Amino acid sequence: MIYMFKIAVVGDKDSVLAFKALGVDVFTVYDADEARKTVDTIARDRYGIIFITEQIASMIPETIGRYDKEIVPTIILIPSNQGTLNIGMDIINENVEKAIGSNIL
């Protein structure tokens, strides 16, 4: 069965507006409450991938963590226009440590 999923970008307006031109659905949020609500709503609404800026993601770690074990949706952190907070990188390193026991990279 071919099941089409949509792609969403969540973040502050200045960072994510550009994605709109590419046909990705853009959700602008500014605070933690809004972000939590938005992520939960779109996770239920056939979105396969949710890109979320690190600034927003750092406010709602537990909401993001809830989707860690699910295949759909995949939540991926991207840097915002204020630069990267290195959370995305930290998650990779965390995964390595969890799987192997020490950081080999």
Place this chain on the structure above:
Amino acid sequence: MAKLNVNPTRMELSTLKRRLKTSTRGHKLLKDKQDELMRRFIELIRKNKALRIEVEKELSASFKEFLLASSVMSPEMLEEAVSVPKETITVDIKKKNVMSVNVPVMNFIRKLEGDEGSIYPYGFAQTSSELDDAISKLYGIMPKLLELAEVEKSCQLMADEIEKTRRRVNALEYRTIPDLEDTIRFIRMKLDESERSTITRLMKVKDIINKEA
């Protein structure tokens, strides 16, 4: 020594022997699974890291362009320019089983509407060239970003599975198997002991009978 709480009978002995056999086999299989998962994981996580570094660099470059664009254009104009996208991106997610971990396989379907020549969803009259740069950069990053999504999710799921498998392997190796071995030895000794005591008892009885006769 941690002996299981069982009765030292022959019945129990054969059950335990069977359990030990299953455990050893399970341990070997799980260990193989863990090794193979680890190999794939290391391959994937390296790719993941390289991709992420690349994507983050290119995204910040694109954001810079976009910031420039927004500084020369009015916010309303900017929003208007990007608000009707020409392209639609959808993703088809299938599951693939890698060593009992379900990892996603993503197929991206990008559809351009209208004329194929230009990716920009706006006319050039009222927009700045910086916006063009930002959009075209972002357009180029998109495939990588989508690949990153697939790889990173796979890594995350595999890391969880590896952790789980390792716990199981260790539990079998350091707990279940030694316990079973100890208990089996205990039952064997107990049975031998009772056999010896039966023999001595018999010999004693024989002695008594001989004396009386």
